Amino acid sequence: MPTPHLDTALSGPILDLERCILNAMPSIEQWLRNEWQTHAAPFYCSVDLRNSGFKLAPVDTNLFPGGFNNLNREFMPLCVQAMMAAIDKICTGARSVLLIPESHTRNIFYLQNLAALHAIMRHAGIHVRIGTLLPEITAPTALDLPGGNKLTLEPIQRKGNRVVLEDFDPCVVLLNNDLSTGTPAVLQNLEQTVIPPLHAGWTSRRKSHHFTAYDNVSQQFASLIGIDPWLINPYFASCGKINFREKKGEDCVANTVDEILHQIREKYAEYGVRKDPFVIVKADAGTYGMGIMTVKDGAQVRTLSRKQRNKMAVVKEGLEVTDIMVQEGVYTFENVDDAVAEPVIYMIDRYVVGGFYRVHTERGVDENLNAPGMHFVPLAFEDTCLLPDREAQPGCSANRFYAYGVIARLALLAAAQELEKSEARIEAIMA
Amino acid sequence: MPTPHLDTALSGPILDLERCILNAMPSIEQWLRNEWQTHAAPFYCSVDLRNSGFKLAPVDTNLFPGGFNNLNREFMPLCVQAMMAAIDKICTGARSVLLIPESHTRNIFYLQNLAALHAIMRHAGIHVRIGTLLPEITAPTALDLPGGNKLTLEPIQRKGNRVVLEDFDPCVVLLNNDLSTGTPAVLQNLEQTVIPPLHAGWTSRRKSHHFTAYDNVSQQFASLIGIDPWLINPYFASCGKINFREKKGEDCVANTVDEILHQIREKYAEYGVRKDPFVIVKADAGTYGMGIMTVKDGAQVRTLSRKQRNKMAVVKEGLEVTDIMVQEGVYTFENVDDAVAEPVIYMIDRYVVGGFYRVHTERGVDENLNAPGMHFVPLAFEDTCLLPDREAQPGCSANRFYAYGVIARLALLAAAQELEKSEARIEAIMA
Known part of the structure; x- marks a missing residue:
């Protein structure tokens, strides 16, 4: 293709x-x-x-990327080589890694991602086993994947300040789970190295923090190569204390939407772009594309239907949305x-x-x-x-x-x- | 294929x-x-x-590898990624590198190697130019390569303790020249980082030093995975004060040959290998496969023809051979x-x-x-x-x-x- x-x-x-x-x-x-x-x-x-x-x-x-299975298989060696470099930095003695995935084990695409990630790590010479947070998995469970591959999920056990599997005491815990529903007790206060760190999970992470950092990076980069930073950086702002179901905090959202639309309009005029500006309103914490809507006018926010409100009110696994980010929409052409x-x-x-x-x-x-x-x-x-x-x-x-x-x-x-x-x-x- | x-x-x-x-x-x-x-x-x-x-x-x-052009082009990205890691270690600010090649500019294969190496470095975001030691190149000279590529060689200049090209003051000097004919004055006492270091050139390098180190490494490795180190390590020994033309030092060579043949014979017996053992006699310093012969009996060394003596007496660019290494020959099957x-x-x-x-x-x-x-x-x-x-x-x-x-x-x-x-x-x- x-x-x-x-x-x-x-x-x-x-x-x-x-x-x-x-x-x-x-x-x-x-x-x-x-x-x-x-x-x-x-x-x-x-x-x-x-x-x-x-x-x-x-x-x-x-x-916590979940699409390693979608990469071109021909570039597997690049992944392996980069993994060798990555693992070096964690701990030189890193030989055994416990991979903790998301709990949606019925998503075949996600399982294929896990299999791809497992293969990359194995080829980098790391001993990896997969420990699940799912309480219903009480013994090693082999799942069949298309193409004849198998993936074994094992129940994790807490031993003192370590998480282990049966006959497997890993030196590193690798999360492929974004902690949207909070940090499980079993992962707290571990003496093992946890990567990414727990505070990278959506319990503490905020998109607006990321884009604040990106503001800084993109400005430095833009001045390095002599371009307008807007060409690589979408406008954004955030609002807190929102409750979509109870119509709380909507004014902040609507005003922010209008402000950002105004900023975009000025840039579109400057560059002669003949397109309708739009913004994306999304939960400041959370992922999976839930709690996301496209808005072209602040007034839209005030006249959301009940269905739209409910859709915006929660993200993955029912987590309530209280903080939102309004971000300049970038058309895909x-x-x-x-x-x-x-x-x-x-x-x-x-x-x-x-x-x-x-x-x-x-x-x-x-x-x-x-x-x-x-x-x-x-x-x-x-x-x-x-x-x-x-x-x-x-x-x-x-x-x-x-x-x-x-x-x-x-x-x-x-x-x-x-x-x-x-x-x-x-x-x-x-x- | x-x-x-x-x-x-x-x-x-x-x-x-x-x-x-x-x-x-x-x-x-x-x-x-x-x-x-x-x-x-x-x-x-x-x-x-x-x-x-x-x-x-x-x-x-x-x-000083000279065959980057022979690698599979599909794995170019692997080379680029590894080059990014390599260049990091030299100096973070490394942006400009002066590549100093061998002086055989009529060897089209070697020039293609240079072009491949140049491309790898360029894709890793390094500014590379090629400075030649050839005195006859007094101005930038573009050489045509098959496929329409060009390669420009430039005369190097010494400025104080730096080597530079016209309008190009590199922070790193990368040698793709094995210094078989000695270390040119222009490269001595540079304040720039020189990689590999000058003592990696054949002026000071000895094959027997390398294989002494390999003895150590292969023994550690063999005990790690539980194998006989001989399976990955050829026997060797060295002799000094040789002059093939004047028939000096031949006894040492002949005796060493016989000793190593004896050791190989024992191993062949142990493993049931029904093959004639052989050794390779080669110059301890030097490359390009010159000054190399296959020997199956120490007596052969004492009865070399004049032609054979002359062939063994010098390596690349007429350098005299005074030290030799006798190494167990490994058949290629x-x-x-x-x-x-x-x-x-x-x-x-x-x-x-x-x-x-x-x-x-x-x-x-x-x-x-x-x-x-x-x-x-x-x-x-x-x-x-x-x-x-x-x-x-x-x-x-x-x-x-x-x-x-x-x-x-x-x-x-x-x-x-x-x-x-x-x-x-x-x-x-x-x-």
Whole structure:
């Protein structure tokens, strides 16, 4: 399958951006190298990008990526090599890792993600076993996967300040679970290294903290390569003390929506973009595309139907939404046939190891493509994001993917800074 | 083209070895991770291996690898990612690198190697230019390569304690020149980082030092996975004060040959190998397969023809041979059709990034395949060395390549230890 076609009517500015990125490549890589000397890259990360033709920006940064199965199998060695580098930093003696996944064991796609992640780690020479938080799993349980593979989930046990499996005392606990429903007691106060740290879970993480860090990173980057930071950074603001069901805090949301729409309108005018601005209203904590809506006018927020209110009121596993983020919507103008597509970039440590497109036939260019129950078609990137070709035209897939890899790494760097800050906050509370 | 066929008549023991390596994979990777905490991996390295069916061993470790063009182009991203890790360690600010190649600019294969290396570094975001030691190049000179690529060689200039090009003051000097003819004055006492260090060149390097370090590494590794170290380590010894033209020192060589043949015979008896043992006599310093001969009896050394003496007396660029190493010969039982093949593994930093086979139609199973004027056919590995498959049979290419990658990394680790020792020797001399 080909790389998604980018709507050419608006391809001028993004090609300029791509060209800027390509031309500045040695400076960008050197700058990133320097940044990684002072900031520790998250263990792994996926970043959803949107490419509107005039703007290329991250819209979501996932610290517990769940789509390793969607990557191009040909680039498995890249994942393994990056995993070797990643595991080095955790603990040199790291030989055994306990992987703790999400609890939705009936999602075959998620199980395939686990199998892919397991294989990457195994090939990097790590002994991995999978321990589940599900209380109904009381003995090792083998699950069949399409293609004849099996995945074994085992019940985790707490022993003192360690989590273990039967005959398996791991030195590292790797979370592939975003802790949306809180941090389970069994994972608290462990003496083992837990990666990502517990405060990277949605119990404490806030999207607005991430995008505040991204503000900072994207400004530095923009001044490095001499561009308007808006080209890579969506406007956003947040509101607290919301209760959608009880219509509390709606004014803040509606006003924030209008403010951001106003800011976007000014930028659209500056760049001659003839499109309707829109914003995305989403839960500040939480994931899985729940509690997300597209809004084109603040008044819409005040006239939500009961169904819409209920939909916005809770995220995954019934967690109540009290804080929301309003973020500039970035159109996606990448298409595969008539379907809209959104690139997702995968990183292990500070290395871009691949990516794929979420291709969705039933969604619009201004809608979230990672929604509950959605059935996107993953389209693995054919190329890596590592081989830009200055001789080729900007817009060719190698160059587009390199630019994607750069912007995704800016989000990764923002995540690193965000985690430093949340760690500092926790230390301040404990002190 | 398929992976070379391994002669099956003798494939039993090597499959046992491969199986041991596969089974011990997490222990091996953990042990290597630990070793790289205390030993700095060379910047890059290639290792020639021989696989006799009953034995798999390195026979040559090159710290200035010259065949990057022979690697599978599909694995270019692996090279780029490893280069990013390698360059990080040299100096974070490393943005500009001066690459100093060998002076044989008429060898189109070597120029293609330079172009490949240049491309890898460029994609890792490094600004690279090529400075030549050739006095006849007094201005930037563009050389045409097959496929329409160009390579520009520029004259290097000394400015104080730095080497520079016109408008280019690099922070790192990368040697792809093995200094067989001595260390040029222009490269001495530089304040810039020189990698590999000057003492890695053949002016000071000795094969016997490398294999002494490999003795140590292979013994540790053998006890880790519970095998006879001989299965991965060729016997060797060295003789000094040789002058082949004047027939000086021949007794030492002949006696050493007989001793090593005796040791091999005992091992062959132990393992039931029905083959004639042979040794390789080679210059202790130097490369390019010059000054190398296959010997099956010490008496042969005493009755060399004048032509043979002359051939042994000098290596590359006329350097006189005064020290030789006698090394157990390892048969190669890998074949492509009727041609013999020898695997060469490439590493950047501590990562295996690919490999190829030297395929030679006119050489025997007991001959050196990297000889002057030889025209081997490079056959790029179809797979990386990173994805062993425990479900598959030992001997399948993924598993064979993983074993090759492990043995090559043992040689890499030996090179790291060898360089530490030579640095310590230099410091002792300077003190």
